[in-house]
Each structure stands twice: as C-alpha cells, then as structure tokens.
Amino acid sequence: MVRGSFAERSERGRRVRRFGPILHGRLQRVSETISAGAAGTWTLGDLTVNRIGFGAMRLPQHDRAFAADAASRDRDQAITVLRKAVELGVNHIDTAAFYFSRLRSANELINRALAPYPEDLVIATKVGPGRDSSGEWLPMATPQQLRGQVEENLRQLGRDQLDLVNLRVSGPGAITEQFEALATLRAAGLIRHLGISAARPDHLAQAQAIAPVVCVQNPYGLGFRSAQDALVRACGAQGIAFVPFFAIAGVGREAGGSGTENDEVLSIARAHGATPVQVRLAWALHRGPHVLVIPGTGSPEHLVDNVAAASLRLTSDDLTRLETVHQAEQ
Ligand SMILES: NC(=O)c1ccc[n+]([C@@H]2O[C@H](COP(=O)([O-])OP(=O)(O)OC[C@H]3O[C@@H](n4cnc5c(N)ncnc54)[C@H](OP(=O)(O)O)[C@@H]3O)[C@@H](O)[C@H]2O)c1
Numbered sequence: 001m002v003r004g005s006f007a008e009r010s011e012r013g014r015r016v017r018r019f020g021p022i023l024h025g026r027l028q029r030v031s032e033t034i035s036a037g038a039a040g041t042w043t044l045g046d047l048t049v050n051r052i053g054f055g056a057m058r059l060p061q062h063d064r065a066f067a068a069d070a071a072s073r074d075r076d077q078a079i080t081v082l083r084k085a086v087e088l089g090v091n092h093i094d095t096a097a098f099y100f101s102r103l104r105s106a107n108e109l110i111n112r113a114l115a116p117y118p119e120d121l122v123i124a125t126k127v128g129p130g131r132d133s134s135g136e137w138l139p140m141a142t143p144q145q146l147r148g149q150v151e152e153n154l155r156q157l158g159r160d161q162l163d164l165v166n167l168r169v170s171g172p173g174a175i176t177e178q179f180e181a182l183a184t185l186r187a188a189g190l191i192r193h194l195g196i197s198a199a200r201p202d203h204l205a206q207a208q209a210i211a212p213v214v215c216v217q218n219p220y221g222l223g224f225r226s227a228q229d230a231l232v233r234a235c236g237a238q239g240i241a242f243v244p245f246f247a248i249a250g251v252g253r254e255a256g257g258s259g260t261e262n263d264e265v266l267s268i269a270r271a272h273g274a275t276p277v278q279v280r281l282a283w284a285l286h287r288g289p290h291v292l293v294i295p296g297t298g299s300p301e302h303l304v305d306n307v308a309a310a311s312l313r314l315t316s317d318d319l320t321r322l323e324t325v326h327q328a329e330q
Contacts, residue, residue, distance in 0.1 A: 034088055034304060034307050034308045034310075034311070035050075035088060035089040035307070035310065035311075036050035036051075036052040036053070036085075036088055036089035036090045036091070036307050036310055037050045037089045037310070038052075038310035038311035039051040039052055039285050039309075039310035039311070040289065042241055042289065042290055042292055044092075044122060044163075044164060044193055044195075044214045044215060044241055045164075045192065045193040045212070045214045046192075047122045047163060047164070047192070047193065048120070049091050049092035049120075049122050049292065050089050050090065050091055050092065050310070051285055051289075051291070051292050051293065051310070052089075052090065052281070052285075052292075052293055052295075052306065052307055052309065052310045053090055053091075053092030053093060053094065053243075053292055053293065053294040054082075054085045054090045054092070054093050054094070054294060054295065054296070054303070055093075055094045055245065055294035055295060055296030056082075056093055056094060056095040056096075056099055056106035056107075056109070056110060056296070057094075057095075057096070057099045057106065057296050058073075058296040058297050058298045059073060059078040059081065059082070059099070059104065059106050059109050059298050060072060060073060060078075060099055060100050060101035060103075060104035060105060060106055060109070061073055061101035061104070062298060063254075063255060063256040064254065064255060064256075065099070065254045066131075066135070066137075066254060068134075068135055070101055071101075072101040072102055072103035072104045073101075073104060073298045075103075075104065075109070077298065077299075077300065078104065078109045078113070078298055079109060079112060079113040080300055081297065081298060081299070081300050081303050082109060082110060082113035082114055083113050083114070084300055084303055084304070085303055085307070086114060086118060086121065088303070088304065088307040089307070090307065091118065091120045091121050091122060092122045092124065092292060092294070093110060093121065093122070093123050093124070093294075094124045094125075094126075094217070094243070094245075094294040095107055095110055095123060095124070095125050095126075095157075096125055096126040096127075096129075096153075096168075097125070097127075097130075097149065097152045097153050097156055098126075098129055098130055098131045100131070100135070101135075102135070105156065107125075107153065107156035107157050108156055110123065110157060111156065111157055111158045115158050117159075122163045122164060123157060123159075123162070123163050123164070124163065124164040124165075124166060124195070124215070124217075124243075125153045125157075125162055125164070125165055125166070126165070126166045126167075126168040126197055126217075127141060127146055127149040127150060127153070127165055127166075127167060127168065127182070128140055128141055128146075128149075128167050128168035128169065128170065128178065128197075129141075129168055129170065130145075130149060140170050141178070143177045143178050143180065143181035144181070146167075146178060146181045146182060146185070147181070147185060150162060150165060150182075150185050150190055150191065151190075153165075154190065161189060161190060161191065161192055162190065162191050162192065163192050163193065164191075164192065164193045164194070164195055164214065164215065165182060165185075165186075165191045165193075165194055165195070166194075166195040166196060166197040166215070166217050167179055167182055167194070167195075167196050167197065167199075167207070168197040168198055169196060169197065169198045169199045169200075169203055170198070172200065174203075174206055175196070175199075175203050175206055175207060176206050176209075176210065179194070179196075179206065179207045179210050179211065180210055182194055182211075183210050183211035186211060193212070193214045193215075194207070194211055194212070194213060194214065195213055195214055195215035195216065195217060195241075195243075196213060196215075196216055196217070197216070197217040197218065198217075198218060198219070199216055199218060200231075201230075201231055201234065204216060204231075204234075204235075204240075213240055214240065214241060215240060215241035215242070215243050215292070216231065216235050216240060216241070216242055216243070217243040217244075217245060217294075218231065218242070218243075218244065218245070219244070219245055219246045219253070220232065220242070220244035220245075220246070220247065220284070221244055221246055221247040221248070221249075221250045221280060221284060222247075222250070222265070222279075222280050222283045222284070222322060222325060222326050223250065223262065223325050223326050223328065223329045224246060224247075224250035224251060224329065225329075226326050226327055226329045232287055232288065232291065233288070235290055236288040236289075236290045236291075239290070240290065241290050241291075241292050242287075242288070242290055242291050242292070243291075243292045243293075243294055244284055244291065244293060244294075245294060245296075247280060247281060247284045247293050247294075247295065248277050248280055248281070248295055248296075248306075250280075257277075261276040262276075262325055264321050264322065264324070264325050265279050265280065265322070265325065268314070268318050268321065268322065271318075272312060272314075274309070274312050275305055277295075277302075277305060277306065277309070278305060278306070278308065278309040278312050279309075279312070279314070279318075279322075281293050281295060281306060281309035281312075282309050282312040282313070282314050283314065283319075283322050283326075285309075285310070286314055286319060
C-alpha cells in the first residue's frame with residue numbers, strides 16, 4: 001500500500017537518495033513506496049507491463065545521443081540505473097542496437113546489468129535504422145537486412161526471442177515490405193510482438209493489414225507534437241499501446257531538455273510538491289490507460305524521480321490548465 005501524499009513520499013525519496021549508499025535498508029523501504037506499478041499496467045500482446053518504463057538511449061552517453069564526440073557515461077552508474085529501475089518495478093525497457101557511444105552499448109549494458117532477466121521483464125527494441133561500427137548512420141535497412149538487425153539484437157541482449165520489435169519508420173513511404181519481413185521473423189519465432197515507431201496513421205493501417213501491432217512509439221509530450229493527439233486516441237480505441245518518446249525532452253529531442261520550464265507546469269509542480277519533469281510524465285500517463293512512458297536517463301536520482309511520477313495524480317483543474325499549454329505548442 002502507498003502511504004502519504006505525493007509530496008511526503010517524494011521528500012522521503014529525496015532524503016533516502018541523499019543518504020542512499022549508507023542506508024541500504026531504508027532504500028529498500030523506499031523501493032516499496034515508489035513503484036512503477038503505481039500508475040497501473042497495460043498488456044502488450046500477452047505481456048503485462050507497468051505503465052512507467054525506461055528508455056535506454058541515454059545510458060551510453062550524456063545527452064547528445066549519436067553525436068560522434070559525446071562523452072561515454074560511466075559503466076557502473078549505467079548498470080546501477082538499470083538494476084535500480086527493475087528494483088523500482090520497471091519491467092518495460094526500450095532499447096536499440098544503434099544506441100551506442102564510442103565505449104558503451106545500451107544492449108550490452110542491459111545484458112550485463114540484468115541477465116539472467118526477470119521473468120516479467122519486457123525488452124522492446126527497434127530496427128530499421130542502423131549505424132556502422134564508427135557510429136555513422138547507414139541507409140534504412142532493406143527487408144532482407146532486417147533479419148540481420150533482429151539477430152544483432154538477439155546476440156547483444158543474449159536472448160533467443162525478442163519480446164517486442166518496433167519497425168522504426170523513416171519518411172512517409174510505405175512500410176509494407178519491411179513489416180512483412182518482420183512478420184516472417186515473428187512467425188519463425190525470433191520475435192514475440194511487433195510495433196511501429198515514428199509512424200503515421202497510414203503506416204499503422206499498412207502494418208495491421210500484415211500482422212497484429214501492439215504498440216506505436218512516437219515523439220509526443222506536453223506541448224510537443226500535439227498533432228499526434230488523434231493518433232494517441234485512435235491507438236487507445238483499438239487497444240494498442242501508445243509509447244511516447246521525448247516526453248521530457250520535447251523539442252530538445254536528442255539534445256535533452258532545455259532547462260527552462262513553462263510557468264503553468266512550474267506552478268502545478270509546486271502545488272503537488274513534485275518536479276516539472278514529474279508533471280510532464282504524469283500528464284502523458286493521464287492521456288489514457290494505453291499510454292506507456294519510457295523516460296530516458298543515465299542518472300540514478302532522475303530515475304527515482306521519474307518512477308515516482310507513477311503516483312502523481314493530477315486534478316481535473318491541473319489537466320485543464322495543462323491542455324492549454326499543450327495546445328499552445330509553438
Ligand atoms: N523510436 C525512436 O525513434 C526513439 C527516438 C528517441 C528516443 N526513443 C526512446 O525513448 C526514450 C525516451 O526518450 P529520450 O531519452 O530521448 O528523452 P526523454 O525521456 O524525453 O528525456 C531524456 C532527457 O531528460 C533528462 N532527464 C530524464 N529524467 C530527468 C529528471 N527526472 N529530471 C531532469 N532531467 C531528466 C535526461 O538527462 P539525464 O540522463 O541526465 O537524466 C535526458 O537529457 C529513449 O531513451 C529511447 O529509449 C525512441
């Protein structure tokens with residue numbers, strides 16, 4: 001049972017984070033309090049996940065994902081973040097073989113930190129884009145090359161089957177041939193469930209004509225890509241998960257958050273004793289029970305804050321004020 005108001009629990013979390021290393025028993029008690037399960041669950045095909053998940057793109061480097069000269073992040077800290085995420089109830093991790101810096105690979109870190117994997121852990125990965133060994137982007141994978149990308153993820157994660165593979169779309173062209181190739185790999189048992197990412201409504205229709213789609217993973221957040229609202233609703237109506245990325249970073253995209261925050265968000269955060277980031281995550285979760293967030297961080301403190309957002313309940317007045325912020329998107 002979750003005890004205390006959001007502000008009280010957050011303060012308890014902050015106190016323990018400050019003294020976490022020397023108060024291990026206390027940290028475990030907070031883990032019982034701050035839980036990814038506090039926002040409820042959703043089922044991806046036959047796999048049930050807590051609605052607060054984790055995005056692994058930030059683990060290999062600090063911000064500036066994919067910048068050739070981005071400094072690699074500390075390996076032990078990345079492993080700590082992953083293990084703490086699972087300890088806090090995160091059982092939906094988003095990754096990709098193309099998430100790597102010069103010295104770190106997200107998939108390798110996940111494997112090192114979490115294998116043998118917990119029974120309930122769902123690892124979602126993406127295929128389509130690819131990078132060569134020096135990090136340069138390659139042309140989108142052909143249908144024939146998708147098998148190699150799936151196998152690359154299997155090798156790096158140390159699995160025989162991938163729980164969920166998103167076809168990461170690039171541009172408005174039809175995805176029929178690529179999705180058919182993934183459906184074939186699914187039928188062969190290499191993949192359990194399929195999704196699409198950076199996709200348009202017509203891509204969803206093309207994919208659904210070939211195989212079941214359990215999620216759409218698209219850029220979306222408070223005041224960011226409000227044109228996605230209709231697709232978010234359409235996914236909910238069809239029982240498909242909508243998984244927003246950049247729900248914190250917004251227009252900052254790969255560069256991360258700007259550090260400046262909207263006054264309305266600040267005011268609502270203050271009223272709840274929460275952070276603006278927590279308000280952004282809670283807002284996304286309030287868009288519907290099928291919305292699963294995957295905040296990305298390489299920071300243990302940010303991770304705890306993000307998971308704590310699972311229990312932040314916004315009022316109808318908050319949501320009305322935030323809708324104005326959302327629709328006023330620049
Ligand atoms: N399908 C796609 O094409 C696609 C594209 C991009 C991302 N993704 C996936 O979506 C996930 C989420 O996207 P994202 O990581 O780019 O963006 P995000 O979750 O919106 O934001 C991450 C940024 O916010 C910072 N941050 C995280 N938690 C914070 C907190 N509590 N307080 C302050 N700052 C905080 C992070 O820095 P710190 O690391 O310092 O905390 C990082 O700069 C990715 O990790 C990836 O798995 C998918």
